[in-house]
Amino acid sequence: MPRYRPQGAARPGAPDLSRRRFLQAAGLTGLSVGVPSALSSCAIAPAVEAENGASAVTGSFDWRAAEGTTLRLLQTPHPYQKSFQPLLAEFTELTGIELEVDLVPEADYYTKLNIELAGATGAHDVFMLGAYFIWQYGPPGWLEDLGPWIENSAATNAEYDFEDIFQGLRDATKWDFQLGSPIGQGGQWALPWGFENNVVAYNKAYFDRRGIKPADDFENFIQLAVDLTDRSENRYGVAFRGSKSWATIHPGFMTQYSREGAVDYELVDGELQARMNSPEAVDFVRKWVDLAHRAGPVGWTTYTYPDCTNDLGDGTAMMVYDADSATYPKNQPGASAEAGNLGWHPGPAGPDGNYDTNLWTWCLAMNSVSSNKLAAWLFMQWATGKEAMTSAVQQGAFADPVRQSVFDGAFKQTLGGFPGYLESFETVIDSSTIQFTPQSKFFDTTEDWAVAVQDIFGGADAQERLDSLARTNTSKVNL
Amino acid sequence: MTHTLPDNSPPIESRSADPEGPRTRATKPVPQWRRGARPYLLALPALLLTVGILYPFGVGAFYSVLNYGAANPTPDFVGLDNFSSILGDQQFWTSVRVTMMFALLATGVETVLGVGIALLLNRASLVGRIFEKVLIMPLMIAPVIAGVIWSLMYNSQFGVLNYVLGLGNSVDWLSADNALWSVILVDIWIFTPFVAILVLAGLRSLPKEPFEASDVDGAGWWFRLRTLQLPMLWPYILVAVIFRFMDNLKIFDHVYVLTAGGPGLATRTLQIGAYEDSIINLDYSRGSAYMFVLWVIVFITARFLVSALGKAQRRAAGSEG
Numbered sequence: 001m002p003r004y005r006p007q008g009a010a011r012p013g014a015p016d017l018s019r020r021r022f023l024q025a026a027g028l029t030g031l032s033v034g035v036p037s038a039l040s041s042c043a044i045a046p047a048v049e050a051e052n053g054a055s056a057v058t059g060s061f062d063w064r065a066a067e068g069t070t071l072r073l074l075q076t077p078h079p080y081q082k083s084f085q086p087l088l089a090e091f092t093e094l095t096g097i098e099l100e101v102d103l104v105p106e107a108d109y110y111t112k113l114n115i116e117l118a119g120a121t122g123a124h125d126v127f128m129l130g131a132y133f134i135w136q137y138g139p140p141g142w143l144e145d146l147g148p149w150i151e152n153s154a155a156t157n158a159e160y161d162f163e164d165i166f167q168g169l170r171d172a173t174k175w176d177f178q179l180g181s182p183i184g185q186g187g188q189w190a191l192p193w194g195f196e197n198n199v200v201a202y203n204k205a206y207f208d209r210r211g212i213k214p215a216d217d218f219e220n221f222i223q224l225a226v227d228l229t230d231r232s233e234n235r236y237g238v239a240f241r242g243s244k245s246w247a248t249i250h251p252g253f254m255t256q257y258s259r260e261g262a263v264d265y266e267l268v269d270g271e272l273q274a275r276m277n278s279p280e281a282v283d284f285v286r287k288w289v290d291l292a293h294r295a296g297p298v299g300w301t302t303y304t305y306p307d308c309t310n311d312l313g314d315g316t317a318m319m320v321y322d323a324d325s326a327t328y329p330k331n332q333p334g335a336s337a338e339a340g341n342l343g344w345h346p347g348p349a350g351p352d353g354n355y356d357t358n359l360w361t362w363c364l365a366m367n368s369v370s371s372n373k374l375a376a377w378l379f380m381q382w383a384t385g386k387e388a389m390t391s392a393v394q395q396g397a398f399a400d401p402v403r404q405s406v407f408d409g410a411f412k413q414t415l416g417g418f419p420g421y422l423e424s425f426e427t428v429i430d431s432s433t434i435q436f437t438p439q440s441k442f443f444d445t446t447e448d449w450a451v452a453v454q455d456i457f458g459g460a461d462a463q464e465r466l467d468s469l470a471r472t473n474t475s476k477v478n479l
Numbered sequence: 480m481t482h483t484l485p486d487n488s489p490p491i492e493s494r495s496a497d498p499e500g501p502r503t504r505a506t507k508p509v510p511q512w513r514r515g516a517r518p519y520l521l522a523l524p525a526l527l528l529t530v531g532i533l534y535p536f537g538v539g540a541f542y543s544v545l546n547y548g549a550a551n552p553t554p555d556f557v558g559l560d561n562f563s564s565i566l567g568d569q570q571f572w573t574s575v576r577v578t579m580m581f582a583l584l585a586t587g588v589e590t591v592l593g594v595g596i597a598l599l600l601n602r603a604s605l606v607g608r609i610f611e612k613v614l615i616m617p618l619m620i621a622p623v624i625a626g627v628i629w630s631l632m633y634n635s636q637f638g639v640l641n642y643v644l645g646l647g648n649s650v651d652w653l654s655a656d657n658a659l660w661s662v663i664l665v666d667i668w669i670f671t672p673f674v675a676i677l678v679l680a681g682l683r684s685l686p687k688e689p690f691e692a693s694d695v696d697g698a699g700w701w702f703r704l705r706t707l708q709l710p711m712l713w714p715y716i717l718v719a720v721i722f723r724f725m726d727n728l729k730i731f732d733h734v735y736v737l738t739a740g741g742p743g744l745a746t747r748t749l750q751i752g753a754y755e756d757s758i759i760n761l762d763y764s765r766g767s768a769y770m771f772v773l774w775v776i777v778f779i780t781a782r783f784l785v786s787a788l789g790k791a792q793r794r795a796a797g798s799e800g
Contacts, residue, residue, distance in 0.1 A: 111758055118549060118761065136761065140549045234636070234648055244741030298635035299651045301742035316636060440550045444760035455743035458655030 049141060053373035054148035057155040066375035067096030073379070074102050074116070074124035076109040079329055080194040080362055081128070083398035084383060087391055091382050097375045107304075117142040122369040125376040129365040131172040132250070134189040135438045137365075139177050144366035145187035149377050160381050164403045165192055168433045169361050175438050179478070180267040183438050190363035191384045192402040196323035197357050197432050198255040199424045200238075201330075203318050204343030214319075214345035218256060221348040222287060225295035228318040237295030239308035239317035244454060246446035247304070250436070252321030252347075253288060253453070254358040258435040259350035260284045265437040265477065272439060272477045274470035276449060282462050289457045301454050313338050321347060323360060324424065325399040331418055332396060344420035346427040357432040361402065400425065445473040536774075542767035549761035561768035571769070573744045574752045575776075580659065581734075581748060582727035585666040589723055592667065593674025594716060598704075600675065601682045611679070614672045622669060626736030629665045633737070655742045662734045662746050666727065674719040681715025682708070714795050717788045724784065728777050749773045 057065070075081045081103070088099050102124065104112045110133070116123055117137060129137070137143050149155050150162050162170070169192035176186025200221075202214055212228075215221035225237025240252040262281040265272040275281060292300045297311060305326050311317035312327060313336025320327055324344060329335055331342040346355055364380045366373065382388055386405055392398040393410040401407050415422050436442065452469040456462045543561055547554035565571045596614070600607045617625070632639050633652035641650055652661045685708070693703050709716075731750040734740070740747035740755070747755075749769060757766025 114549075114758055114761060136549065140552050142549075231648060244739045244743075298648050299633075299653060301651075301655070302630075302653050302738070311636065441760070444755075444762070447755070447759065451741065451743050454655070454741055458743050458745070460743070 050144070050368040052145055052148050053370075054152045054155055054377075057152055057374055057377075059154050061154055061157050063095050063157070063378065066372065066378055069372050069375040070098040070100060071126065071372055071375045071379055072100045072102065072124045074104065074113065074127040076106045076128055077103050078106070078128070078362065079325065079397040079399070080392075083392040083395040084388070086395065087388055090388070090391075091379060094382070095375075095378055097378065099379070117367070120369050122367055122371060125367055125370040125372045126364055126379055127367065128193070129190050129363050131190065131192075131359075131361045131363060131434060132246075132436065132442050134173060134175060134363075134365075135177075135440050135442050138175065138187070138189050139440055142368055143189045144368045144370070144373065144376075145189065146191060146366065146377075146380075147188040150188060155374065155377055156381060157385070160385060161405075164386065164405050165384070166195075166402060166404060166429075168359060168429075169195055169402050172359060172361055172434050173363055177440070179439065180270065180272060181438070183434060190365040191380050192361045193364050193384055194325065194398060195359060195361035195400055195402055196251075196325045197359060197400070197425060197428050198251045198322060198347070199324050199357070199428060200345045200347040201312060201320045201322070201324065201327035201342055202345060203312065203315065203338055203341055204419060205338070205341035206315075206318060207343070214343075215348055217351070218260065218287065218348040222291050222295070225291060225319065229295045231298075234316055236297060236311075236317055238291065238319040238321055239297055239303065239311045240292070240321045241305055241308060242292060242296070242300035242303040242454070242457070244301070244447070244450055245304070246443050246450060248450040248453070249446050250358055250360060251305070251323055254435050255356070256288070256321070256348065257281065257284055258356040258358060259348065259354055261350060261352075263437075264435075265439070265473075272437065272474065274445075274473040274477070276452075276473065277463070277466040277470040282466055285453060285456060285466060286462045289453065289462070292457060301457065310336075312336075312342070324421065328399040328418065328421070329397050340417065342418075344418065344424040346424045355428045355431045356435060357428040358435040359432045439477045441473075441476050441479075445476055448473060539767045540771060542764050543771045545764045547764040549763075554764065557764075561765050562772070564765065565768055565772060570744060570747070571752065571772075574747050574749045577659065577744070577746060578728060578730070578748045578750075578773075581663060581666075581730055581746075582724055585663045585670075585727050585730075586720060586723045588663070588667050589671045589674050590716065590720055592671045593719060594678050594712075596671065596675040597678035597682055598708075600679055611676075614675060616672075617669045618672050620669070622732040623736055625665060625669050626733030629661075629668075629733070630737050633661060653738055653742070655745045658738050658742060658745045662737055665733050665737065666730070669733070670723060670726075674723065677719045677722075678712060678715050681712050685711050711795055714788060714791045717784070717791050721781070721784045721788060725777060725781055728780065729773070749776075 085101075088101070092098060109128075113127060113129075113133075118140075120142075129143075134143065150160075170188075171184030173190045173192055174186055174188050175181065175183050178186075200214060207213070212224070215224045221238075228237040229235065241248040260280055260283075262278060262284055263275050266275055267273075297303055297307070297317070299307075305322055308317065308320045308322050309326050309330055312320045313330040315338050327342065327344070331339055333339055346357075349355055364383060366376045366380065370376050384402070386403060389398075389401050389403055389406045390410045393401050393406060393414065396414065399411070401411050412422065436446070439445070448469060452460075452465050455465050544556060544558060545554035546557045546560070600611055600614075620628070630653075635641060635648050635651050638652070640646075640652065641648060644650075651657065689707055689711075690703065693707060698706075729750055730748050731754065734746050734748060735751055735754070738746045740751040750773065753766045753769035753773065755766075756762045756769055760766075
């Protein structure tokens with residue numbers, strides 16, 4: 001009598017593994033193994049030990065020395081980038097170098113850059129970079145030291161005049177990567193391109209109508225913001241960043257934090273000690289959070305700088321404590337509902353009258369594994385040179401230029417319709433520097449700081465939360 | 480269980496639809512090596528796929544016992560230091576709590592709603608047929624895009640939710656108290672249709688006889704649902720639960736778009752924690768350890784749920800009591 005065995009039935013003596021069990025096991029493995037696979041797919045290349053390319057350039061300087069090269073730039077859409085976009089053809093005409101620009105929105109920009117640089121692919125030769133990122137990208141060898149390029153007369157045009165760039169900005173882009181060392185020494189890891197002082201922009205037309213003056217100290221600033229707030233009219237006192245990001249800490253928060261006499265770290269016996277829980281720091285954070293509750297935007301914990309500046313431009317926010325260059329475009333004719341109505345003020349002075357201001361600078365940096373280093377350098381010196389920067393300023397949205405000569409020349413001529421802008425700039429510029437202590441865990445520890453501020457906003461006890469933050473950050477930065 | 484052919488049936492090799500009887504086709508004998516290689520060739524794509532999954536898994540596991548990061552590109556072996564550091568970190572336990580709450584609540588609500596919608600749509604009607612088509616639309620939207628859409632809807636200043644509900648600008652949907660519920664709501668909006676469609680397919684594949692018999696016996700709607708439909712549907716519901724629960728344990732996309740894990744740690748899931756460590760803080764080893772812990776959680780949960788599914792399938796087939 002013939003018999004047949006249905007598919008999937010086990011042969012006598014075979015292991016007890018039915019098709020169903022096999023599929024179950026395979027599915028189970030697939031479901032669960034997919035988790036870490038996603039992570040390790042960003043496999044990391046070993047330490048980058050690329051040679052500096054400056055010494056290979058000899059002879060006399062020639063703009064067309066890299067003619068025929070195609071250079072790839074990574075940038076984020078920003079007033080600086082937009083101001084230069086129409087000028088790129090001039091660079092190609094001058095040098096014979098073709099440019100390919102990839103734009104990535106700012107929210108994803110550093111994620112993209114982190115992964116690309118960690119992979120050491122050299123996919124982009126030049127990229128936009130914030131100065132704080134030098135502290136994280138420099139130690140693994142991802143950035144080309146530009147010092148030798150600047151000093152090499154075969155590579156650098158005699159008219160470049162690096163010293164024309166504000167001293168504070170040149171210092172902000174130098175560091176020796178030693179724990180506890182201040183900025184301003186070590187390699188030159190990027191070229192400053194545009195920068196921002198964090199001051200207060202306000203709705204001057206509304207202030208003038210009501211006969212209000214901007215506040216000169218922090219207590220009055222808080223009271224003024226509260227008085228200006230009327231939720232039923234969809235109007236509130238002051239916008240400042242509150243999202244869960246390191247970028248929440250660096251503008252208005254760090255500026256006023258410094259003016260109130262607080263610091264982030266102190267060097268004690270060769271180790272950094274976090275001071276986010278000092279009495280001045282705790283007192284300041286309590287006031288800052290109270291200000292957010294009483295006079296800030298309703299969704300403060302998601303607020304980034306475009307939210308703040310949009311609210312100012314729409315007439316919803318009466319003041320913004322953020323980068324001057326971020327609020328500047330909102331006053332351009334036709335750029336916002338309140339264009340032409342805005343004014344600028346240095347913001348509240350500290351108790352001793354100081355105007356310490358935290359500074360952000362967008363720079364251009366060179367990928368250390370770029371295979372087009374000479375072309376990259378030619379682009380960088382062109383973009384940060386006097387002539388191109390003057391043209392960018394004349395486009396109308398490039399504030400603030402990093403060169404003293406351009407600031408005093410073309411930029412000042414654009415400031416007629418920007419009341420208080422120049423005065424604010426001149427008030428803070430001598431005290432404007434990076435107020436953070438440089439350290440390679442900056443983004444980790446500063447994001448933790450933003451999380452702590454959000455927790456306090458959510459009701460956590462300020463002293464306890466900041467004590468916990470200080471303990472964690474002290475251990476992290478000294479690892 | 481084996482099947483036996485009836486005694487009077489012709490031998491398998493001689494059975495044919497041709498009334499004139501079987502014809503023998505001369506075929507070239509297949510060489511032994513080809514016959515031997517066939518199973519391996521058939522298994523090759525699955526093998527490649529498995530290697531493609533297991534290799535990065537192994538690399539991730541390897542990283543988790545190193546101190547590898549951007550600041551330390553020449554790593555050392557540190558054993559279980561990353562794991563002990565994570566397990567001693569309050570942020571990790573907050574992430575575990577958030578992840579479990581998210582997974583349990585989202586899966587629970589999606590399952591109840593999905594089953595309810597499937598039962599409603601099972602009644603043949605024009606409205607039901609139209610709803611079936613409309614229902615699938617949220618599934619066509621990538622979760623990241625859904626996150627962007629909902630972030631605009633949740634916006635306190637100009638969001639449509641506050642406007643439609645007449646709340647002015649007073650409600651912050653993404654505050655520390657509300658954020659977790661808001662991100663769960665988005666997940667429910669996207670994935671309830673998935674559960675509904677899966678269960679609806681199951682409903683339509685159920686045999687009609689037991690239901691006809693219950694009609695004859697005059698059984699009520701509730702009795703029929705409780706004693707017939709749900710027990711028979713249970714394997715389908717469990718499949719939906721497995722998919723949704725596994726997915727929700729690994730949740731990242733629309734939560735990150737909406738809140739980036741905040742405010743504070745209010746929506747910081749394990750995936751977001753791993754992402755922050757690996758990609759933002761460039762501490763690859765700690766991020767890998769985070770993911771490895773998540774893998775253990777997912778593996779144990781998957782094993783439990785798949786075993787429950789097997790039992791449910793046997794029970795529905797009547798082979799287990």
